[in-house]
Amino acid sequence: MRLRNRIGGIALGALAGVLVGAAGGWGASAAQTEPSVVGYDPLASALESSALERAAGHLDTALAAADRALSVAPRDPAAWLVRAELLVDLGRHGEAIEALDELIAARGESARALTARARAKVGAGDRSGAEQDARGALALYPASGPARAELIELLRSSGRPEEARAQLTRLRLQAPDLAWAVASDARLRAAQGHVDAALAELEAALAGDDAIGSVRRATIEIALDAGRAGRAVNAADPWLVAPSSAPDVDALVLAARAARASGRELQALRASLAALDRDGASAAALDATVELLGESDRLVETLLRSRLERDDDNLARAWLGRRALDDGRVGEALELLGEQGATAELQLLRAEALRRGGRESEAIAVLEPLCAAGGPARAFYERALARFALGQLELAAADFERAASGELSGLAQFNRGAVLDRLGRYTEAVAAYEAAVAAQPDMAQAWMQLGNDYHFRLGDRARAAAAYRRFLAVAGEDAQVRAWLQEVE
Structure with a gap:
């Protein structure tokens, strides 16, 4: 929105002499456009509403409130500045620069306006212009923390760490406990290879005030970049335990990354879903969730282990036992499956685990009740494998024949053929192989x-x-x- 459009086509040059104090000019209290009640200031109310919405992260609503302020006082410089800052927050950098150019031309330079324009120029890719504005803001008001912070970020991201450190030193002299300064100082230290010192400084700051979002964010990022997953997840823990306490979507995504790096998939999923709940269009939140769902087996395993911690569950135990066996974790499978399987599935899995662990006789003992009851086919198949391993070839051939039904038919007949070959019964072996290829x-x-x-x-x-x-x-x-x-x- 162009400034000239807001002031009804009045030339900016004509406003130069009436910027302060003249009725209807910049800086004046504009005439009310609607009746007001005693004690109610619609301009102040709209600006306050905009500030509250911005603090809550509701930028579109905050911008609408700033527009209401301008509808009440079309020439109010504070309202214009608030609106321009919101345009920067929303990534509408070109509009923000245009509005700030005209505001500065009409109202003159101020540290806040120059800082806002520096931010907009960074977003628009004009880093040189951004640095010039940040330095201009500091020339007007050397104690401006936002301007110095903007300059520090520009210097740091431009590969000028020593200049950034010098500016940061000045900022910390102004405000030794400023959270942003602590975080920025740590980032500079980490970039120069002093990761442990950087993390120690940040963790000390968190110990003093665990609500410092910028410090927590820097701690997680530096720890993750350095491969210190444990320290990252420790810093992220408050956001993982209470996702609503995270300041924004990016913080939740960062917490999810830390949890995932530490093997805490459930907490990672909870954080990424909380991020999506806040902003369903967030690409970072979507990516984090998709990456986790791509590891669905690991998530299911984590969920089922959590289930077993609360209550014995045969389905969970069977799924986890199967997963452990498939991964070659035979000892873990035996521990999960227990001594006495409560279901046929658990007994079959335990027998398989025993056989694969070289305990074939124990496997056969587990399978005997199932086979005596007539099946299932998998019980005979598993017993045949155990008997074959023990050299009991005739018994193994008989069990493979009994197992040759359903989905095991082809595999059981093939193994039966192999056993019959070992026994020298080639005609029967050929018949078994013929049956195997007929089934599969x-x-x-x-x-x-x-x-x-x-x-x-x-x-x-x-x-x-x-x-x-x-x-x-x-x-x-x-x-x-x-x-x-x-x-x-």
Whole structure:
């Protein structure tokens, strides 16, 4: 919104002589545009409302309140400045610069206006102009903390740490306990390689006042960048425990990163969802949540472990046991599954864990009641594997045959064929392999074993060739199988 539009086309030059004190001019109390009541100032009320909304992070609402202030007093410089600062906050840097240019031309320079324009110029990519404005603000008012803070950030981000440190020293002389200065000083130290000193300073500040958001944010960021996940999550803990205490969406996303880096996925998810709840359009919050959901198995495991801590749950125990076995954590699986499984699923998982842990006889003992009751097929399959490992080949072959039903049919028949080969019963082995490929036509290994039995043991070259061709069709080219095929063709 251009200043000239607000003042009805009056030339700015004509205002130069009436900036202060003249009725209707800049700095004057504008005539009321609506009736007022005693004790009520609509301009002050609108500006106060804007400040409160801005502090709460409701920038669009704050801007609307600033517009109300300007509708009451179209030429009030304070209202114009508030509106320009909000435009900067909203990322509308071009509009902010335009408004501030005209305000400064009409009203003259002030430290606050120059600082706001410096911020806008940073957002617009004019770092040189931003530095000039920040220094101009300090020339007008050397004690301006916001102007010096803006200059420090410009110097630090431009790779001029010594100049930034000099400005920071001056700022800390003005306000030794200023949270932003503490955080900025720590960032500079960390950038120069003094990470431990930086974190120690920040953690000391947090111990004195755990509500300092800028210090907490700097602590988490520096710790994460340095790979100190434990210190990062310790700093983030208040925001993780009470997400509503985090000052903004970015703080919640940062807390989620710290929790995730420390293996606390549930807290990370809670923080990222809280960030989305505050701002569903936040790209950072969406990214953090998607990354966590991409690790859904880990989240499910964490949830189920939490469930087991509160109450025994067979489904949770079975899921966690299966996950541990799939990851090769046999000892952990046995611990999770317990001595006596309350369900058939838990008994089967425990038997598998015992077998994979080299305790085949114990596995068979666990499976006996299930097999005596007639199944399920997986019980016979698991017992067959244990018996095979113990060298009980006849018993293993019989169990594989009983297991050959449903989804285990192909695998059970293939293993039965392998056992029968070991026993020298090649005709029966071929029948088992034929049954395996009938149940699972894409089982390449079964086609190869079938070809080998026909080729090397039964001397049936035609059937061997057919089996080898099917292997190559399923598995792709293989030099050894191709050589065998050439031998029998």
